Amino acid sequence: LLTESQRDRIDVVLVSPRNPLNIGAVARAMANFGFSHLTVAAPYAPNWREARSAIGAPDLLLNAKDTPSLADAVAESTFIAGTGTLTHRKPDQPVISLPNLAPILARQLVNNGRIALVFGSEKHGLTREDLSHCHALIQIPTDDRQPSMNLGQAVAVCLYEVASRTSLNDDTTPPACLTIQEPARPAPRTTSAMLDLLAGVIEQTMAAAAYSPRGMQPANQHDLRVLLRRLAPSALDARRMLGLFRRILWRLDSSHKRPAERPK
Amino acid sequence: LLTESQRDRIDVVLVSPRNPLNIGAVARAMANFGFSHLTVAAPYAPNWREARSAIGAPDLLLNAKDTPSLADAVAESTFIAGTGTLTHRKPDQPVISLPNLAPILARQLVNNGRIALVFGSEKHGLTREDLSHCHALIQIPTDDRQPSMNLGQAVAVCLYEVASRTSLNDDTTPPACLTIQEPARPAPRTTSAMLDLLAGVIEQTMAAAAYSPRGMQPANQHDLRVLLRRLAPSALDARRMLGLFRRILWRLDSSHKRPAERPK
Numbered sequence: 001l002l003t004e005s006q007r008d009r010i011d012v013v014l015v016s017p018r019n020p021l022n023i024g025a026v027a028r029a030m031a032n033f034g035f036s037h038l039t040v041a042a043p044y045a046p047n048w049r050e051a052r053s054a055i056g057a058p059d060l061l062l063n064a065k066d067t068p069s070l071a072d073a074v075a076e077s078t079f080i081a082g083t084g085t086l087t088h089r090k091p092d093q094p095v096i097s098l099p100n101l102a103p104i105l106a107r108q109l110v111n112n113g114r115i116a117l118v119f120g121s122e123k124h125g126l127t128r129e130d131l132s133h134c135h136a137l138i139q140i141p142t143d144d145r146q147p148s149m150n151l152g153q154a155v156a157v158c159l160y161e162v163a164s165r166t167s168l169n170d171d172t173t174p175p176a177c178l179t180i181q182e183p184a185r186p187a188p189r190t191t192s193a194m195l196d197l198l199a200g201v202i203e204q205t206m207a208a209a210a211y212s213p214r215g216m217q218p219a220n221q222h223d224l225r226v227l228l229r230r231l232a233p234s235a236l237d238a239r240r241m242l243g244l245f246r247r248i249l250w251r252l253d254s255s256h257k258r259p260a261e262r263p264k
Numbered sequence: 265l266l267t268e269s270q271r272d273r274i275d276v277v278l279v280s281p282r283n284p285l286n287i288g289a290v291a292r293a294m295a296n297f298g299f300s301h302l303t304v305a306a307p308y309a310p311n312w313r314e315a316r317s318a319i320g321a322p323d324l325l326l327n328a329k330d331t332p333s334l335a336d337a338v339a340e341s342t343f344i345a346g347t348g349t350l351t352h353r354k355p356d357q358p359v360i361s362l363p364n365l366a367p368i369l370a371r372q373l374v375n376n377g378r379i380a381l382v383f384g385s386e387k388h389g390l391t392r393e394d395l396s397h398c399h400a401l402i403q404i405p406t407d408d409r410q411p412s413m414n415l416g417q418a419v420a421v422c423l424y425e426v427a428s429r430t431s432l433n434d435d436t437t438p439p440a441c442l443t444i445q446e447p448a449r450p451a452p453r454t455t456s457a458m459l460d461l462l463a464g465v466i467e468q469t470m471a472a473a474a475y476s477p478r479g480m481q482p483a484n485q486h487d488l489r490v491l492l493r494r495l496a497p498s499a500l501d502a503r504r505m506l507g508l509f510r511r512i513l514w515r516l517d518s519s520h521k522r523p524a525e526r527p528k
Binding site: 025028029031032033034053055056057098099140141142143145146147148149150152153154156157160161163164165 | 289292293295296297298317319320321362363404405406407409410411412413414416417418420421424425427428429
């Protein structure tokens with residue numbers, strides 16, 4: 001079972017939830033399974049903190065974080081897992097079936113990892129854009145004929161699995177296809193904010209280098225975010241890459257501004 | 265994973281649910297995990313079949329069974345598991361932690377077993393009387409500080425566990441304390457209705473034999489139901505016991521009516 005310190009490093013993030021009663025139900029399920037960090041990104045209704053459905057968890061709702069975007073919500077996280085079903089799309093991220101999640105999360109919690117479990121809105125779940133902030137997609141194994149779950153129930157099922165199965169002492173080794181972001185030597189983990197910073201500098205570099213037509217930039221931006229999460233650089237590696245691209249960018253910009261210094 | 269035939273032999277039973285929205289949420293979770301047999305015992309509100317929360321599952325709600333009591337709801341079942349937490353009481357039944365349930369259910373499904381998963385009302389969960397109809401209590405491992413779950417979320421968590429973990433091919437042997445009602449040779453399973461019939465005849469026999477004061481009869485009734493489920497007689501054994509007690513009862517009654525024939 002999870003220790004207090006491990007639970008303390010797992011955030012539940014809701015993206016644009018619409019119904020305050022569902023947000024309250026999420027808070028209740030979190031309290032049921034011993035989790036306390038809720039973040040609501042870009043909420044739809046303003047009055048969600050008063051949801052009566054948060055039975056036994058009004059404080060959790062009052063202390064929840066409220067961020068303008070998913071990027072802000074997961075900025076401090078080192079491993080971000082979106083949730084959903086696979087009916088309508090083929091995601092860019094590795095897919096983990098919920099019953100296989102425990103050993104993966106346990107490894108991500110080592111070395112002060114901080115995990116975000118991200119849930120989409122009731123209307124359409126996580127978008128492709130939302131998923132580009134995620135390292136993996138957790139698939140809840142629902143029936144093909146009725147895959148869409150109620151938000152509060154989806155959160156309850158995921159937290160039950162995480163709370164009752166995750167264990168650092170779990171010596172079951174997951175299949176090779178499921179081992180993601182696992183450095184041979186433990187290295188400091190990279191926050192999402194750091195990856196976003198790196199992606200931003202790389203994008204500027206691409207633009208400065210006229211890497212691709214302006215029309216392609218949103219697609220590149222998406223692919224880049226997905227790529228960085230797939231690569232999963234350590235914090236040190238990310239800082240190195242950032243230094244490199246800043247240097248390149250500075251050179252590109254200055255060469256642009258001072259054509260005399262452009263290399264021949 | 266469960267086969268269609270196995271899913272078809274698992275009933276979800278709600279005892280006196282109060283809020284139709286919760287009943288609808290239960291139906292939705294059942295559809296999500298591929299279950300279709302819902303029974304509502306002694307419902308509180310009359311209009312529950314129209315619950316709007318049964319998204320993707322209106323037919324399931326329309327086809328649900330409606331019984332006056334829990335005994336009627338589980339009459340055809342051969343293994344009945346109540347659900348709840350253990351905060352306030354020590355149950356008479358064996359307790360199974362939800363994460364350990366799968367191999368037990370798999371064995372109960374062999375040989376045409378029919379399983380009922382029973383959930384209590386939102387107000388107070390299953391009563392001691394309700395539990396006396398159960399062979400075991402499934403404990404959802406919730407946090408001690410906030411053990412009480414929303415009904416729809418509790419059902420979702422249990423069905424997720426059953427649907428994604430139960431497998432007849434699962435060769436993990438449960439710990440000895442968890443192996444209940446497992447005959448060495450497979451014998452036809454006993455329905456709850458048969459056990460109730462047997463209990464009724466035994467009670468009459470006890471009364472006819474003036475076994476205990478009238479004031480003790482409710483307590484005896486409860487203990488007897490619990491005892492029969494703990495013993496878990498096969499259908500054949502139950503029929504034998506029934507025959508025996510009917511015979512004893514007939515003798516007691518006739519000896520009472522015809523004092524001349526009473527043995528000296």
